[in-house]
Amino acid sequence: MMQAHYRSTLDFSNEALEASEKGYQRLMAGVKVLSTLVTSDKSDIDVVAYKDKFTAAMDDDFNSPVLISHLFDAVKSINSIAEGRLKITAQDKSALEDLIHGVISEILGLSSIEETGNSDLANGLMELILDLRARSRSNKDWATSDAIRDQLEALKIVVKDGKDGATWGLK
Structure with a gap:
């Protein structure tokens, strides 16, 4: 606009x-x-x-x-x-x-x-979720890693994996 x-x-x-x-x-x-x-x-x-x-x-x-x-x-x-x-x-x-x-x-x-509003809370929760997903990936637990990504995507949250770790954003 x-x-x-x-x-x-x-x-x-x-x-x-x-x-x-x-x-x-x-x-x-x-x-x-x-x-x-x-x-x-x-x-x-x-x-x-x-x-x-x-x-x-x-x-x-x-x-x-x-x-x-x-x-x-x-x-x-x-x-x-x-x-x-x-x-x-x-x-x-x-x-x-x-x-x-x-x-x-x-x-x-x-x-x-x-x-x-609630940015600290949202960022903290997302860091926790992405950390859990990273641990799943390092343990080669692809099912859990994919499930986390899919659930976030259902909430319109996009996870992007990069060389320095994962980042997130809203769809």
């Missing part, structure tokens, strides 16, 4: 709502990955350039479609860092977190599901 300029006609349909939901989930997944990134002594990310792009989009008559496009570019870089193709320093990671959180919450007025 925010991918239309505020002066243009809004395409309000189920397809547009679904696309917005997928975009929101992708954005929030990127924010979650950002918080888990391993830092380096070198950075391939130019946080100032992202800030300049975000500011230019807002200065262009609050051009939210362009702003969101730049946010997704940042998410693409975040995913590249997570996959080991790019690097980020601790200072740049902190600055990027502050910048992205500021744009998402202060400018766009969005909040993640975790921010709406």
